[in-house]
Amino acid sequence: MKKLVMGMIIGIVISLSGAVNGASHAIEVLSFYAKVFVSGHEKSMDPEYVIVNYKDHAYVPIRFIAESMEASVDYDNANDRIMIDFEDMNLLDLQLIDDTSFGGVKLLQSQKEVIDLLGKGDALRGCMGCGFNAAYPEKQITVSTSSYTNDLGDKNKVVRLATKNNEDHFLDFKVGDRIDSAVAILRDNRFVAIEYLSIYKKGDLTVRLLDENEDHIIDEIELEVGLKPSQMR
Structure with missing residues (x-):
């Protein structure tokens, strides 16, 4: 069999809320099992979705892929158009960054x-890629800056910030709150859990x-921007 080509965005299996007006015809496809990873993280697929093989091409449901990337998908029934909107896709929530301060320090x-x-502060060791890595015991925070310029252009800016101070808030939770309450708040704000790294x-x-x-x-809240999850200490 020829090598399968993953058609991610032009998948033929599309979840729609309304009826489809356009002409259609029957085609023969085969169910195809595969795990789906977005930016290196596995995404669980609901039972209503299925990956299929058609002419040696694997097709993934477009709604599943788009929503995994924080985009929205709608079907324009009147004009037979599939609408993919990345307007809500936010690589970095700058308003949230600006609203968050630990000990008077902000990310970036x-x-x-x-x-x-x-x-x-008190210099700390063991931070690869950090230009500055220090603890401030009186504030109960640690601060790390980046020693290189990445896609965010954040050289010499704060890229990691952690607090053990119960006066510091992130969203609507703080140190000392229950983990499950904080997780619910994160999910309500469209954060995705990467369970094996907590x-x-x-x-x-x-x-x-x-x-x-x-x-x-919660004993400590740690925030980080611009680095892969595996680089968190």
């Missing part, structure tokens, strides 16, 4: 601004909830 703040605000991701923003005492209570 410059290294100079942090030092001017809090000093150099982290939650929305675009280029990653959140990790640490439960050091294993009592289902």
Whole structure:
């Protein structure tokens, strides 16, 4: 058999809420089993969806792929058009970044601004790719900046920020709250769980909830932008 080509966006299996006006004809397809990964993370497919093989091409439901990428899909019944909208797809929620501050420090703040605000803190080791990695015990936070320029252009800016201070909030939860309550809030805000790492991701923003005492209570909140989840310490 020839090598299967994955037709991700032009899949012939389309989930629609209304009837289809356009002319159609029967074709013969075969059910095709495959796991689907988006940006390196496996996506679970609902039973209503199926991957099929047609003429040695694998076709994935367009709604499943689009929504896995935080896009919306609608069918324009009057004009026989499938509408894919990436307007809601947010690689980095800058408003959320701007609304979040741990100890007076924000993600993407410059290294100079942090030092001017809090000093150099206590230097920490063991952070690959960090230009500046320090703890501020009086604020109960740790701050890391990037030593290189990536797609976000964040060289010498804060890319990792963590707090153990129960006065610091992220969204509507804080240190000391229950893990399950925080997870519900994250999911309501369209963060996707990466279970095996116990982290939650929305675009280029990653959140990790640490439960050091294993009592289902948040002991530390860690935020990170612009790095892969596997690079989190």
